[in-house]
Amino acid sequence: MDLDRAAGRLRAGGRRVTAQRRAVLRALTELGCAADAEEIHGRARRMHPRIGLVTVYRTLEAFTAEGLAQSVFLGDGRTRYEATEQGRHHHHLVCLHCGRIATTDECTVQPLEGTILRRGFEVTAHRLELFGYCARCRTRR
Amino acid sequence: MDLDRAAGRLRAGGRRVTAQRRAVLRALTELGCAADAEEIHGRARRMHPRIGLVTVYRTLEAFTAEGLAQSVFLGDGRTRYEATEQGRHHHHLVCLHCGRIATTDECTVQPLEGTILRRGFEVTAHRLELFGYCARCRTRR
DNA sequence: GTCTAAGTGAAAATCAGTTTCAATAAGACA
DNA sequence: TGTCTTATTGAAACTGATTTTCACTTAGAC
Incomplete structure (x- = not known):
């Protein structure tokens, strides 16, 4: 920005x-x-x-x-x-071991928003965070 | 439970x-x-x-x-x-107008978890919340 | 039944975030 | 450029959610 x-x-x-x-x-x-x-x-x-x-x-x-x-x-x-990045968004990958935060630009939520709209709920935004173990912490434990 | x-x-x-x-x-x-x-x-x-x-x-x-x-x-x-429901999970739909919370059992995140694993990050859990307007608030405004 | 460590309740403490209020300064207009 | 209105600021006090402390209680192993 x-x-x-x-x-x-x-x-x-x-x-x-x-x-x-x-x-x-x-x-x-x-x-x-x-x-x-x-x-x-x-x-x-x-x-x-x-x-x-x-x-x-x-x-x-x-x-x-x-x-x-x-x-x-x-x-x-x-x-x-x-x-905020205009026209784009990303999600966070939080390592439960070291706490580091990575990101991903991929997002598979849009199709879900369509399904939900068909039920009457209009989605204008979403939050998605993923938790797990990063490459470094996976190999070292 | x-x-x-x-x-x-x-x-x-x-x-x-x-x-x-x-x-x-x-x-x-x-x-x-x-x-x-x-x-x-x-x-x-x-x-x-x-x-x-x-x-x-x-x-x-x-x-x-x-x-x-x-x-x-x-x-x-x-x-x-x-x-927690064993073997299942759901996500929340939060209406930004009335604050009511609905849920959905559908989830399109799994394929994304696969993509991320290929990059070395092992996802063990995720949180997804959707925000927008429920049917009632959409029609009444 | 006894015993010991886990669990409890009340009060105090903590911690992120918000409000109050007097002083400052952005920027509209002369 | 100077003036003026009002948004913005900083410091201190406050709030509301959650955690800690500590003396007392009790689950459940023996």
Whole structure:
């Protein structure tokens, strides 16, 4: 997500573009997938040392509302965030041994959404997370 | 999940079968899918009035460890639980308008798990939640 | 029946996330 | 460029879900 596009979206939503928001956006893209607020705060502080954690939470809320970021839940009790990629989405592979998170661009959910629509429920989004053991942890145990 | 099987699993895991645990198990099966700790506590209290919320949390943790229950995350900041059905699983359809939760037994994730295995990651479980609008909310808006 | 470790309840603690409020600053307009 | 309105910010206090502590109880092995 480049800055100009993001700034445009924020302004279109009646929001202002601040140094803190630029820092959070850059932190999000640098951190890649499924970073938590604490991590994003730490990274954003490199570019804007005075930014508070509260501002990070509020910024992530604004970004989510404007479609610039999305939340991810991996079951560890905290909300994670990542920049949205336009027209694409991915899913997470969480290793139950080392905790590392990989991703996959493949998704087999669309046909299911069709079946569900035939029952009257219109699916607009889905979350899919896969859990198991990564190659490294599988061989070393 | 019937009581005898559940009791057997608990004992096999070195755990004891208590009146409180029986109450939580029954509450889980009566409440059906994706109930939160507060709801489970309220229902369990009908059978065991002195049970505390803390015990409910601890029991759900034990049940999850023994495979009697599983957690569900719908993004509202609380963990939900449901009794596991042996050899089967289902997914949740969450209406973004009325909040009602429906389920589907269909699942198109298995082929994806195969693809991922070929890359070295062994999937042992997955979570899939679908969000959108139920028939009722679709027509009334 | 005895005994011991697992389980319990109540209160206190923790932890992620939210709210409040006074101060700051984006950006619309003169 | 300066002015003004209002969104945004930071710090501190708060909230709500969940966990920990600790003294007391009890399941179930012997």
